[in-house]
Amino acid sequence: DGGITQSPKYLFRKEGQNVTLSCEQNLNHDAMYWYRQDPGQGLRLIYYSQIVNDFQKGDIAEGYSVSREKKESFPLTVTSAQKNPTAFYLCASSTHRGQETQYFGPGTRLLVL
Amino acid sequence: AQSVTQPDIHITVSEGASLELRCNYSYGATPYLFWYVQSPGQGLQLLLKYFSGDTLVQGIKGFEAEFKRSQSSFNLRKPSVHWSDAAEYFCAVSREKLTFGTGTRLTIIP
Numbered sequence: 001d002g003g004i005t006q007s008p009k010y011l012f013r014k015e016g017q018n019v020t021l022s023c024e025q026n027l028n029h030d031a032m033y034w035y036r037q038d039p040g041q042g043l044r045l046i047y048y049s050q051i052v053n054d055f056q057k058g059d060i061a062e063g064y065s066v067s068r069e070k071k072e073s074f075p076l077t078v079t080s081a082q083k084n085p086t087a088f089y090l091c092a093s094s095t096h097r098g099q100e101t102q103y104f105g106p107g108t109r110l111l112v113l
Numbered sequence: 114a115q116s117v118t119q120p121d122i123h124i125t126v127s128e129g130a131s132l133e134l135r136c137n138y139s140y141g142a143t144p145y146l147f148w149y150v151q152s153p154g155q156g157l158q159l160l161l162k163y164f165s166g167d168t169l170v171q172g173i174k175g176f177e178a179e180f181k182r183s184q185s186s187f188n189l190r191k192p193s194v195h196w197s198d199a200a201e202y203f204c205a206v207s208r209e210k211l212t213f214g215t216g217t218r219l220t221i222i223p
Binding site for chain 1: 117122147149154155156157158159162203209210211212213214215216
């Protein structure tokens, strides 16, 4: 089955800790994205990558970092600089960036202890 | 800047009744238009999309949407809702970047 997987489903972060959210896709898509979702708000773009070894900041990149060493993988690190990390994080991919349809993973809920 | 407005935060509909969810967008040219559905604690599933051509678009689960250029709208409809349709619905537009509305939560009552 082709699709996008995210792990873990739930993640707990302590003060001052960095945590990494995993996103893997086997759709052979070039572009991948990370979104943050807060209650009552739409999705906001954190980072995106159009190709391996390249990524760009989205609208709310502060306190986050990413890497794109493989086409299939686009991990997101929530750093200690992100002061309000509690949210639902969604990974998506598309054939390439632009008007193409984005397909989403099941999400990771990050909670602060 | 492009923007998407979903004016209804929460809608309650009786099972078997018809449904219309509203979506208006602001953009200089006609963008690509999408409707996604999200069940609690889940990711987003694509219901349908409009790129060009016929302005009435059919999607999965019996949903359809109509693009009206003159009104900058892309409303989602279903003739008869089922209890399983209870979820959050997001309209989105894309020209280079995908921009989401704030969502409409749909509750179904028996």
